[in-house]
Amino acid sequence: MSKPIKILSIFGTRPEAIKFFPLIHALDADPRFDSRVCVSGQHRGMLDQVLEIADIVPHHDLDLMQPDQTLDSLTANLLTGIGKVLDEEQPDWVVVQGDTATAMSGALAAYYRKIPVAHVEAGLRSGNIHHPWPEEVNRKIVGSFAALHFAPTETAANALKRETIDPATIHVTGNTVIDALHWITAQIENRPELAANLADLETRFSGKRIIGVTSHRRENFGGGMEAIADAIRQIAVRDDVAMIFPVHLNPNVRKVMNAELEGLDNVALIEPLDYPHFARLLDICTLMLTDSGGVQEEAPALGKPVLVMRETTERPEGVEAGTAKLVGTDTDMIVEECFKLLDDESAYAAMSTAHNPFGDGKSVSRIVEALAKS
Ligand code: UD1
Ligand code: UDP
Numbered sequence: 001m002s003k004p005i006k007i008l009s010i011f012g013t014r015p016e017a018i019k020f021f022p023l024i025h026a027l028d029a030d031p032r033f034d035s036r037v038c039v040s041g042q043h044r045g046m047l048d049q050v051l052e053i054a055d056i057v058p059h060h061d062l063d064l065m066q067p068d069q070t071l072d073s074l075t076a077n078l079l080t081g082i083g084k085v086l087d088e089e090q091p092d093w094v095v096v097q098g099d100t101a102t103a104m105s106g107a108l109a110a111y112y113r114k115i116p117v118a119h120v121e122a123g124l125r126s127g128n129i130h131h132p133w134p135e136e137v138n139r140k141i142v143g144s145f146a147a148l149h150f151a152p153t154e155t156a157a158n159a160l161k162r163e164t165i166d167p168a169t170i171h172v173t174g175n176t177v178i179d180a181l182h183w184i185t186a187q188i189e190n191r192p193e194l195a196a197n198l199a200d201l202e203t204r205f206s207g208k209r210i211i212g213v214t215s216h217r218r219e220n221f222g223g224g225m226e227a228i229a230d231a232i233r234q235i236a237v238r239d240d241v242a243m244i245f246p247v248h249l250n251p252n253v254r255k256v257m258n259a260e261l262e263g264l265d266n267v268a269l270i271e272p273l274d275y276p277h278f279a280r281l282l283d284i285c286t287l288m289l290t291d292s293g294g295v296q297e298e299a300p301a302l303g304k305p306v307l308v309m310r311e312t313t314e315r316p317e318g319v320e321a322g323t324a325k326l327v328g329t330d331t332d333m334i335v336e337e338c339f340k341l342l343d344d345e346s347a348y349a350a351m352s353t354a355h356n357p358f359g360d361g362k363s364v365s366r367i368v369e370a371l372a373k374s
Pocket of ligand 1: 013014015042043044046047065066067068069071074100102103131134135203216217220249250251
């Protein structure tokens with residue numbers, strides 16, 4: 001048998017880890033590959049939550065998160081840190097996922113060494129470099145030189161073709177987050193205790209409809225976050241709903257949300273949930289209010305409508321399929337659309353039965369076969 005292909009997977013944040021772990025499981029199990037893992041530690045606690053549940057022990061951990069890190073110091077540390085790992089490992093391929101500072105820097109460090117880059121979740125474009133910020137540009141940078149583009153949908157593949165990327169290098173795979181969600185759901189079925197810690201809140205809020213909330217986007221810091229908090233306060237006036245809000249560890253999020261929302265009886269501000277517990281929240285909620293990318297993809301897979309608190313989205317497929325609605329960061333709009341879903345059965349049914357456009361849970365096998373042929 002020929003020498004295995006040496007793949008270095010590089011990631012650093014919670015969403016990358018979630019979307020990467022099914023691929024790492026597959027590469028580890030496949031003798032055609034020598035699978036190596038480098039984590040930047042761009043997120044510390046929230047990354048470790050995923051590594052633990054997915055049972056991944058990285059070969060390299062740069063541990064470079066700083067409190068309230070700036071984009072420039074983070075990027076500088078990532079480039080130099082990942083560069084050293086690449087010099088040591090000399091992989092045949094580097095694989096990155098998505099649009100974070102780690103993905104962009106990992107890919108760039110590989111490009112500087114002429115190591116080919118495979119990009120998972122390629123081709124998402126909002127068309128606005130300020131939304132999501134700085135992710136729109138991060139993703140475009142990786143796409144500009146990646147040798148393999150794993151586009152989750154036809155829409156993403158077409159965006160790449162419009163940028164004159166060679167179609168032979170583009171593979172439509174679905175989004176690996178659906179593979180991750182299937183895996184975690186099966187784990188919870190076998191071991192319900194993995195997701196049992198929400199029981200107290202479920203009891204406290206029994207008889208109420210649960211709204212799951214997440215918010216963390218940098219472009220929403222300041223006014224956007226305040227408007228979101230205002231909307232949550234107004235929704236909380238209703239006594240037939242309760243909100244469960246795992247608050248992101250970014251201090252810019254916690255400062256606002258803790259100050260604005262602490263002490264409301266039917267709003268539970270809690271620490272970030274590990275993946276099985278977040279899957280449980282998706283399962284028990286009536287709808288999700290979020291500015292997250294990943295949640296826009298997961299919630300429709302479970303038939304949960306998503307109100308997206310962003311001005312624009314690089315995931316228009318959800319909006320087109322009718323599973324998601326863009327509500328921006330306008331307080332009145334968020335409250336109005338939320339009440340509509342709570343009070344209008346047909347509006348709710350239309351969103352909760354729409355088709356999930358983000359994949360069939362078999363993305364990883366498509367990616368693995370494309371890498372094997374590389
Ligand atoms: C990052 C990504 C964003 C992604 C988000 C997912 C970039 C530029 N941004 O944004 O694309 O949507 O992650 O959550 O790559 N912190 C902790 N512990 C953690 C994680 C974060 O304390 O486990 C705090 C730290 O103070 C850190 C700050 O949050 O400095 C910001 O983290 P950072 O990764 O820079 O940005 P995010 O807003 O999380
Ligand atoms: N998530 C989680 N615990 C939480 C909140 C989110 O495990 O408390 C998961 C969620 O299931 C999704 C991912 O984190 O897969 C989304 O990450 P985030 O919203 O931080 O980043 P984005 O997707 O916006 O880049």
